[in-house]
Amino acid sequence: MRHLFILDPLDRLLPDADTSIAFMREAAGRGHHIDSCEMPSLGLGTEARPRCTARSLELRRSADWYRADEPMARFLDEYDVVWMRKDPPFDQAYFYATHILDLVAPPTLVVNDPRTLRDANEKLFALRFHEYCPPTCVSKSIAELLAFREELGGEMVVKPLDGAGGSGVFHITREDRNAVTILELGTRQETEYLMAQRYLPEVRTGDKRIIMIEGEPLGAVLRVPTDKEARANFHAGGAAQKTELTEREREICGAVGPILRETGIIFAGLDVIGDWLTEINITSPTGIREIAELDGIALERDVVDAVERRVAFRRSGS
Ligand SMILES: Nc1ncnc2c1ncn2[C@@H]1O[C@H](COP(=O)(O)OP(=O)(O)O)[C@@H](O)[C@H]1O
Ligand SMILES: [Mg+2]
Incomplete structure (x- = not known):
């Protein structure tokens, strides 16, 4: 071949x-x-x-x-x-x-x-399954984003729609005097969309990367942020920890899997924090090397099998 x-x-x-x-x-x-x-x-x-x-x-x-x-x-x-x-x-x-x-x-x-x-922006794609996502608002308006923070009780995460590896992610609280500046930069003076989301405190125990091959969850790894970081991404120093799938995560995979298979996404990575889906990575997901190290399984075999x-x-x- x-x-x-x-x-x-x-x-x-x-x-x-x-x-x-x-x-x-x-x-x-x-x-x-x-x-x-x-x-x-x-x-x-x-x-x-x-x-x-x-x-x-x-x-x-x-x-x-x-x-x-x-x-x-x-x-x-x-x-x-x-x-x-x-x-x-x-x-x-x-x-x-x-x-x-x-x-x-x-x-x-x-x-x-x-x-x-x-067609499937990684952040917005997840919202096709919004019943599994944390409360989320996508807007260019600083006033709307601030109002959403109040709706959530004074705390939220914001992230750009085209970010990866944790780039441009902020955890903003009501007390943060930099909030408006962050939103000005994040929306490029209200000309670009920013995604605001309920802050999920469970992130401190990890952001799970679930590897989906032909729509089936075949492996997972937990990324645990360092105590100096809000972001759990490996790029941001997150540590890889062995993990398993919960019932809820299997349910999320069951909802997302068929669409991945039908739309030609052989290899994808779902991000799940607590019980909530935050992202469906399809451009160039990663994680299989960490899973190989922790679980001794070689997912690249399943991927090349699927391609064959x-x-x-x-x-x-x-
Ligand atoms: N709703 C949230 N609550 C708490 N932390 C979050 C939330 N969304 C993102 N994060 C933090 O930001 C990191 C990156 O977020 P993610 O949405 O997966 O974007 P990226 O494409 O940059 O990986 C996560 O690993 C997590 O630490
Ligand atoms: Mg991610």
């Missing part, structure tokens, strides 16, 4: 922590061919055929984790599967990349489905 991985620059990836590298190693271990490219090299040739500049990779187990061939012009339909694993932000460049990926001709599989990557199944199905012309 031939794989193309669309990635951030290879030298920026951490070989021991990066989920994309786990996928690449798993596929290479099965004897598959691995190429990689960066998102800015994507373009359209004549007849709207998506193309890129890719390098073939040889993967190694050492810190010096890859050897790359010379860059070559390639068409994306030369591959069995194209993995869109560029990290957020979901910006204009990412938006156009999803349109280019829409044009990749079958039977080449694009993971995750570019239409859903474009989908590729076989598409090749059979069904």
Whole structure:
């Protein structure tokens, strides 16, 4: 099988922590061919055929984790599967990349489905299941956001719709004299949306990342914030802790799973704080390396199995 991985620059990836590298190693271990490219090299040739500049990779187990061939012009339909694993932000460049990926001709599989990557903002997607989300308000208006804080009893979390890794997240209380400044910056003077949400104190015991593969919860890890941080993300120093799913979390997964499967999201990460769903990560979720360490399971196998199944199905012309 031939794989193309669309990635951030290879030298920026951490070989021991990066989920994309786990996928690449798993596929290479099965004897598959691995190429990689960066998102800015994507373009359209004549007849709207998506193309890129890719390098073939040889993967190694050492810190010096890859050897790359010379860059070559390639068409994306030369591959069995194209993995869109560029990290957020979901910006204009990412938006156009999803349109280019829409044009990749079958039977080449694009993971995750570019239409859903474009349609489902990670923060707003969760609100399709709002019965499982904490009380939430999305607004550009500082007055509305402040009124919502009062509705919640004087405390809330605000976050930008396009943030990731905890960027731009604030916990604001009524006493905070910086609140208005934070809202001015967060809404860029009331020109951009900010999401405000009930502050969930359970976050102190952890923000759970649940890995969903083909819509099924196959692993989870708890991210526990340091005592100097409001944010539990690994990027913000959150510690990985072994965990299991509660009844309530299984219910949330049961609600979200079918939609992930139907919309071509082979690999997703749900974020759950206490009993509440806060985010559905689909662009480039992470967490499987921590789960491997804590639980001794290799979720990359399930992901590559799922991709192989989908590729076989598409090749059979069904
Ligand atoms: N409603 C909330 N209550 C308490 N803490 C929250 C809430 N929402 C987010 N956080 C904190 O911010 C972090 C990042 O939030 P999240 O919504 O998952 O955005 P990101 O895309 O940045 O990961 C979480 O790990 C948590 O520590
Ligand atoms: Mg998150």
